[in-house]
Amino acid sequence: MIALIIMLLLVVLIVIGMPIAFSLILCGAVGLYIEAGSGAMLGVLQTTPYRTAASFLLSTVPLFILMAELLARGSVVRDLYRACYLWMGHIRGGLALAAIAASVGFAVLSGSSTAAAAAMSRISMPEMRRYGYSDRFALGVIAIGGTLSIMIPPSLPLILYGVLTETSIGRLFLAGVLPGLLTAGVYVVTIIIQVRRNPDIAPPTERHAWSERWESLPKTWPALALVMLVLGGIYSGAITATEAAAVGATGAMVISIAVGGLRWNGFVEAFRATLGSTSMIFAIVIGAMVFSYFLAITEVPQTLILWVSELPLPNWGILIIIILLYLVLGFFIDQIAIIILTLPLIFPLVMSLGYDPIWFGIIVTKTAEMGLVSPPLGMNVFVACGATNTKVEDGFRGVTPFLFGDALLIILLIVFPGIVTYLPSLM
Amino acid sequence: MNTARSSVTGHFCGGWRIEMKTIKRFLAAFENVLLILGGLALFILMVLVAGDAGGRYFLNAPISGVYEISEFYLMVSIVFLSLAHTQRKRAHVRVEFVLDRLPISVARILEFTYLMSAAIIFALVAYVAAKNGWKNITLNRWTTGVVAIPTGPSWLIVALGTAVFTVRLCVDAIDTLLAPRNGEDDGGGATTHSAIGGDT
Amino acid sequence: QEFTLRVADSFPTTHQYSKNTQDWLDLVEEKTNGRIAFKYFPAEQLAKSADLLDAAQNGLADIVYAPPLYLSDRLPLSTVIALPLIGNITDQQALNDAFNELVLSELNDIEILPLGVRAIRSLVTAPYQVMSRGDKLETVEQLEGIKLRSSGGVQERSVEALGAVPVAIPAPDLYPALQRGTVDGTLFNLPTAAGYKLQEQIKYATDNMNLGLFPALYVINEDVWNTLPEDIQTALVEAAREVIPAVVQADKDRISEFTKGLEDNGGGVYQIEQAQLQQWNSKLSEVRQAWVDSLEKQGKPAQAILDRWSDLATK
Ligand code: NA
């Protein structure tokens, strides 16, 4: 009963605008006080913030964000986008396609979709506006393109999933490759369909000379060198997945300063933005941990799992309920927080239904991608609109067609789990 | 980031003006120092972990103790020393949909409540972290690795970061109440703070 | 029932230690005719491994798993069994009994009870061995400069003392690290390695060394302990000993599974010869000495504990 009241309080507080991190830690602390006394509450408030931050595995969070921030402030990503645009700009909707292609490139380097959306909106939005693309369409492309960063490895949510479920992060990364590329493919198809049906949103641009196109390619070498450094480092065995973040950030810093035109101001800004995002994410993670300890002690998770598992449904029916739950949570709650909040509950249940842990990690990540752009709390849309000074409503309208594409893709991954499990099975 | 736009924060007024101004200036300066230390920790983390990997691969000479130093000191500094600054920028994620549609007076009372209840919780966090840090120092507790590391001071980093965060929450809460009643203000909370803090 | 206690640990429900804990609690309920009942929270539901001890101290839980190697700042003397090449025996039941004796007497008195908790149950893993993805590692010369994963602390010192390069890799990432050759091998115990399916990537492993044991304690809040009648106290401690054979057997099964995996890769388990073992020992003695020195400097009776453990483990 107390658990129910506190959970309701949490939902109400979040909906009426209390910062999510504060809502979680407040409700968790109050609940622990009622259930286990002041000693236990103070005990959790003592150990949880400290232990959550003092984690070597989670050091990848600030480092991958830093890498993206450094890249976004130099010319490395801009050159990458320019090459994509020279080669594809003349096709109808070509600037949007170039933005998706550059997003894939960015996703290979970065595990943070927020940073990806911030970078791409600074770089591709001015170009799309210059050629008369509709704001709504352009924002949708940028916001949805950013979500690729968490499916294509490296990926923050997959790292968290691996840590929480003791699943190999290396395998999870490998499993994300095909679904990630497939996702990019679905976005391309969505763009083409939209442009066909409504040509006004993306006027054609001039065709660029072949000479110009070829000349743009050499300029992408810093980005390619970074990809080689990070992926080559991981897959050759020189560095571990955890170390890749630090190596990538160092590489991004050196390359951006040496050839990417990164100056002192940009350097300082990158660090400041990284610290801001990091403390924001960790505040939510810490709050979610405190709240989950309260939930555990009330035995709600156990009861809920028992209840769901005893529903008179086939295994896939229960799985569908779980996926819908993730999508609904994704409307309101930060994706990282959802993963941490729910996995200790949901993961054992899904395993008891006999599903593959790697596959489920990818499904959870897919729902997280959708949550990043679904209203009312859609981080990528906020970031894209914030960086381009546009209305949030336009952003949400712009991503809607892509959300349908994502939904189709989830169904595809459920029906053909081999798309996910094939690459890791080769390991 | 979706920051709470200025609707519920803003200027301060009356006799409070001078004191609040002084407090805010000191607070912002202090936050900036902590932010620089956090940035330094981030830079060291990046260089240490990359150096450890590189040293191992190229020279067969890894750096000892990277794991422990990263956990106990660098990560703790990165997360906690920037908390207050993040609040100053109003960058803690929230759902604004309902808040934006409430009358401004109601929204302000809500905002005040949010900030003060968070302040109470984080004051407790700061208190227990400080207490435990002090205990670990007086009992002289060290880890037993190749590089032995004292655990007490790292708890004091948590205490420091959350204590300053608590003060920031209180200041913002008072700010919210003292804001003029006539609705929309011109640039509001975050910008006002930045201007005062010098923001570097 | 008269008492209901919250029991918390960090093992996933599929882990043998979690199953063994459930067996222990069931046995206690049975022995006391249900006068005591337990709510069991596995899988870090109430706190992370390193925070479980705090949970018992502050009342979030009553009985918790306390891993000394993760709590080396608070339970330094209890890490004595992680020191290498002491009483070089491979009889796991005997090792468990020996550690249990040390825990219930000296360790409780000197460092556990002062923390406001009391150890009532202990477990030790199978001894750590050297495992390699390539050739057999038989001599100390072969170890020079190769990269071995260690889980930090005393183990890291051992790897370094043997002349190898210690690499810190979180357990879930060990499999890909072995696969890609980030490390040439690892220190690990055979049954736990089987849990991470490392036999798919490992070719050779020793099976006659003791490069240290991983100690596990279950401690109860001392105030809660004092509210329990003596017969329930006795039941808790006795039942803990009685379920040990089951976990030892489970370890044996996993060791066979692991060994079979190595043979499938064209490798297998092997022994280090006595003459070689002398050389390993002369290198590793500095690890034990460093452990004693650093703790004695903090005023802790490390030499006495090491001597006592040597006696118990060779008995
Ligand atoms: Na990525």
Ligand code: NA
């Ligand atoms: Na959303």
